[in-house]
Amino acid sequence: MSSAGAPRSLASSGQKSIQDICHPLSAEESALNPGSAGLILPNGTPVDTSSPASSSSLLNRLQLDDDLDGETRDLFVTVEDPKKHVSTMETYITYRVCTKTTRTEFDLPEYSVRRRYQDFDWLRNKLEESQPTHLIPPLPEKFVMKGVVDRFSEEFVETRRKALDKFLKRVADHPVLSFNEHFNAFLSAKDLNKRQGLALLTKMGESVKYVTGGYKLRARPAEFAAMGDYLDLFTQKMGTIDRIAQRIIKEQSEFLMELREYGPVYSSWSSFEEDLHDPLEGVSGCMSNCSSALEELTEDMSENFLPVLREYVLYIESMKNVLKKRDQVQAEYETKLEAVVFREDKKTAVPSDVEKCQDRVECFNADLKADWDRWENNKRQDFRQLLTGMADKNIQHYEKFSIIEVSMLLKLLRHPQNQKEINNIKPI
Amino acid sequence: MLACDYLVCTQASFPFCSLFVIHKYDTTNLTPGIIYNIWDTSLLKKMEISVAEAEKRTGKNAVNMQETYTVYLIETRPVDAASEGTNPALDSLWRRYSEFELLRNYLLVTYPFAVVPPLPEKRAEFVWHKLSADNMDPDFVERRRVGLENFLLRVASHPVLSSDKIFYLFLTEENGWKETVFETGFQAKADSRLKALNATFRVKNPDKRFAEMKHYGDELQSVISQLLRVRARAADRLYGVYKVHGNYGRVFSEWSAIEKEMGDGLQSAGHHMDAYAASVDDILEEEEHYADQLKEYLFYADALRYMCRKHELTQYELEMAVQDLTSKKQQQEELATGTIRTFSLKGMTSKLFGQETPEQREAKLKMLETQIEEGEEQVKERNAECDEFVKSAWVDIERFKEQKDHDLRESLISYAIMQISMCKKGIQVWNNAKECFNKM
Numbered sequence: 001m002s003s004a005g006a007p008r009s010l011a012s013s014g015q016k017s018i019q020d021i022c023h024p025l026s027a028e029e030s031a032l033n034p035g036s037a038g039l040i041l042p043n044g045t046p047v048d049t050s051s052p053a054s055s056s057s058l059l060n061r062l063q064l065d066d067d068l069d070g071e072t073r074d075l076f077v078t079v080e081d082p083k084k085h086v087s088t089m090e091t092y093i094t095y096r097v098c099t100k101t102t103r104t105e106f107d108l109p110e111y112s113v114r115r116r117y118q119d120f121d122w123l124r125n126k127l128e129e130s131q132p133t134h135l136i137p138p139l140p141e142k143f144v145m146k147g148v149v150d151r152f153s154e155e156f157v158e159t160r161r162k163a164l165d166k167f168l169k170r171v172a173d174h175p176v177l178s179f180n181e182h183f184n185a186f187l188s189a190k191d192l193n194k195r196q197g198l199a200l201l202t203k204m205g206e207s208v209k210y211v212t213g214g215y216k217l218r219a220r221p222a223e224f225a226a227m228g229d230y231l232d233l234f235t236q237k238m239g240t241i242d243r244i245a246q247r248i249i250k251e252q253s254e255f256l257m258e259l260r261e262y263g264p265v266y267s268s269w270s271s272f273e274e275d276l277h278d279p280l281e282g283v284s285g286c287m288s289n290c291s292s293a294l295e296e297l298t299e300d301m302s303e304n305f306l307p308v309l310r311e312y313v314l315y316i317e318s319m320k321n322v323l324k325k326r327d328q329v330q331a332e333y334e335t336k337l338e339a340v341v342f343r344e345d346k347k348t349a350v351p352s353d354v355e356k357c358q359d360r361v362e363c364f365n366a367d368l369k370a371d372w373d374r375w376e377n378n379k380r381q382d383f384r385q386l387l388t389g390m391a392d393k394n395i396q397h398y399e400k401f402s403i404i405e406v407s408m409l410l411k412l413l414r415h416p417q418n419q420k421e422i423n424n425i426k427p428i
Numbered sequence: 429m430l431a432c433d434y435l436v437c438t439q440a441s442f443p444f445c446s447l448f449v450i451h452k453y454d455t456t457n458l459t460p461g462i463i464y465n466i467w468d469t470s471l472l473k474k475m476e477i478s479v480a481e482a483e484k485r486t487g488k489n490a491v492n493m494q495e496t497y498t499v500y501l502i503e504t505r506p507v508d509a510a511s512e513g514t515n516p517a518l519d520s521l522w523r524r525y526s527e528f529e530l531l532r533n534y535l536l537v538t539y540p541f542a543v544v545p546p547l548p549e550k551r552a553e554f555v556w557h558k559l560s561a562d563n564m565d566p567d568f569v570e571r572r573r574v575g576l577e578n579f580l581l582r583v584a585s586h587p588v589l590s591s592d593k594i595f596y597l598f599l600t601e602e603n604g605w606k607e608t609v610f611e612t613g614f615q616a617k618a619d620s621r622l623k624a625l626n627a628t629f630r631v632k633n634p635d636k637r638f639a640e641m642k643h644y645g646d647e648l649q650s651v652i653s654q655l656l657r658v659r660a661r662a663a664d665r666l667y668g669v670y671k672v673h674g675n676y677g678r679v680f681s682e683w684s685a686i687e688k689e690m691g692d693g694l695q696s697a698g699h700h701m702d703a704y705a706a707s708v709d710d711i712l713e714e715e716e717h718y719a720d721q722l723k724e725y726l727f728y729a730d731a732l733r734y735m736c737r738k739h740e741l742t743q744y745e746l747e748m749a750v751q752d753l754t755s756k757k758q759q760q761e762e763l764a765t766g767t768i769r770t771f772s773l774k775g776m777t778s779k780l781f782g783q784e785t786p787e788q789r790e791a792k793l794k795m796l797e798t799q800i801e802e803g804e805e806q807v808k809e810r811n812a813e814c815d816e817f818v819k820s821a822w823v824d825i826e827r828f829k830e831q832k833d834h835d836l837r838e839s840l841i842s843y844a845i846m847q848i849s850m851c852k853k854g855i856q857v858w859n860n861a862k863e864c865f866n867k868m
Binding site: 230233234237240241244247248251252254255257258259261262265266268269272275276279280283286380383384387388391392394395398399401402405406408409412413 | 644647655662665666672673689697837840841847852855859862865868
């Protein structure tokens with residue numbers, strides 16, 4: 001990544017690769033330099049923080065990583081090989097998490113660790129805590145109703161695996177989140193000592209914790225207001241779709257109940273018929289098969305469609321929290337700025353804490369905007385996948401159905417009486 | 429893709445006419461082929477019959493009250509082989525349901541050994557919620573029209589019933605037909621026979637074959653009733669499934685309003701969901717065809733049982749005649765030889781109060797002789813009646829069995845084809861929706 005063509009670039013970054021530059025927004029850096037008013041690059045050049053363009057332009061360049069083909073990607077993560085573990089206390093599933101990377105943040109180029117859902121949940125929480133200005137990708141739902149869904153069925157486990165895989169890939173592709181040390185630990189540590197995170201957190205100190213509450217926001221910038229409104233409407237629509245899907249499941253289940261009654265009735269009919277015995281038995285068998293096909297379709301709706309919908313609703317909740325935090329950060333800045341402006345007599349430089357607040361606001365806004373775009377893309381992908389999946393399942397169902405009916409039809413037509421008539425008719 | 433090379437298509441509206449057209453299976457075209465009437469029929473060879481229309485009429489009924497009723501237009505046209513190319517004139521007349529009933533009752537009484545084709549149901553039964561139970565409902569009237577036509581065609585293709593004069597007049601003489609029917613005096617026979625049939629009587633030596641047939645009729649009626657009940661409930665549920673999908677159409681439309689790039693795909697997908705929801709009406713209408721075909725055999729089962737009961741009646745009457753003859757012969761013997769074998773009050777009283785005079789005995793013996801002669805005649809008659817009945821009935825039962833097997837098989841075939849067509853439509857709609865989702 002050369003500096004040529006980059007707007008207001010950091011001239012000294014020409015020789016070093018992106019990976020070697022400490023992320024300017026990395027919390028650790030500011031903790032290590034408590035005294036500096038601004039951020040300093042490892043090579044000594046101060047980062048111009050007074051204009052948000054500089055930090056966000058760096059962000060933009062880092063963001064380009066996303067759109068590059070696999071060659072320039074330097075971190076590959078997969079979730080595979082689910083296995084059941086039975087212990088005296090509990091039964092649970094673990095997944096193998098494989099990592100391949102050339103990043104120097106990692107000690108080794110390859111890792112293979114086993115993680116369970118709890119660990120993923122821990123990771124997400126840690127990311128939310130340590131990167132509050134970012135939108136953290138969603139996880140599949142934590143709780144599943146026991147008795148309604150079989151947590152150890154192949155289908156359920158596979159659906160979960162895919163969702164966990166998507167989660168890690170999205171984190172890995174994120175220019176900021178992928179450098180998070182909790183993520184690093186998750187991918188590499190042999191034993192994930194979850195208390196490790198706590199220690200790191202206290203080390204990082206106050207600068208990570210944003211003060212919430214107490215400040216009143218004057219004017220929410222239009223684009224963030226729009227985001228909030230959109231999320232509200234979007235949640236509404238998701239709720240409606242959830243309800244519709246549930247109703248369909250209910251109606252299909254009740255239809256299934258009736259369908260199941262057909263088989264035995266046709267069977268008992270065939271028992272007192274002579275010539276019609278075979279055809280009626282055939283119809284009975286056909287009805288049973290149709291019942292199974294419908295059952296599969298309904299199950300799939302419950303196990304694959306609804307959970308994804310619900311995950312998104314939960315995810316949006318966490319997104320709204322991030323928006324709220326942003327509002328708080330802006331409110332704090334505005335309040336503090338007002339207080340300063342008030343004191344006209346003091347011709348001192350803008351106090352550093354107000355400056356820091358301004359930084360926070362601008363960084364937050366930049367992070368959020370970038371992540372929002374990323375989120376929009378992901379959302380589009382996710383829903384395209386979800387809905388085409390639903391369409392596919394319905395198509396498959398009807399195809400199964402018609403194959404069953406066609407085979408029944410062929411059996412019915414194979415009667416010798418029909419054969420005689422068939423032979424007498426000329427084709428058209 | 430479905431892996432079959434040939435598909436035989438059949439059309440369902442004339443269940444007892446078979447039709448087969450074979451063509452290579454083409455996923456884009458699953459329309460039924462042409463109907464060929466390949467059953468040899470008596471009256472149908474000479475004329476075409478159809479119930480073309482239905483109309484509402486108002487008039488005064490028997491108790492002089494205003495009533496609304498429906499009349500059906502029966503059209504007939506002679507089938508003239510010589511005049512190919514020219515269209516001979518159509519004859520037509522109007523009849524209402526009660527006249528059809530009258531015709532059928534006449535046939536039942538006049539041809540007791542026949543399995544008389546049934547009429548479509550008097551009132552709508554086995555309905556699901558969207559289907560009206562109202563006799564005036566246009567859908568019901570339409571289905572009844574089809575059922576009445578079916579009835580006429582079945583009678584016209586029956587080897588015995590088709591040559592009946594009253595039936596012919598029903599089709600051709602609008603006025604005065606009712607009077608002609610009553611003139612036959614069938615009602616008198618009908619009343620007495622009906623009373624007898626409703627009475628409980630025991631046959632000493634039931635004919636095994638008829639007993640089995642009656643049992644078969646019972647079972648057939650029971651199983652078809654069950655089937656129709658399940659179908660009605662299933663139709664309700666299926667309707668629900670399809671209609672709820674229509675809600676997707678609305679929410680996708682609302683959702684598309686707040687999206688940028690995803691909007692178009694969502695909106696058009698929503699339209700397909702609406703189309704999907706609407707498609708259930710056609711599907712259930714076609715299924716109603718199948719239900720109607722089953723109903724016909726439900727009522728046929730009833731006709732079968734009725735005929736078996738009639739046979740029981742003839743046999744019972746024969747047994748009664750034989751019994752009567754035997755007892756008379758016994759009386760004769762006792763009187764002649766003076767021995768009393770069986771207990772009789774007369775015997776006791778005569779023992780108590782003295783025997784009767786030789787003249788009285790002579791008179792009695794003479795009376796018994798005539799009675800025995802008459803009795804023997806009656807037994808001979810009844811025997812012959814029974815034999816005739818059994819012979820003719822069994823011929824018709826065999827004919828009926830073949831017809832039933834053929835028709836029900838046809839119904840199952842057309843049901844399967846209808847289901848396949850439903851699947852095709854479903855696949856198409858979801859494919860369309862999928863295309864739209866892909867464009868999101």
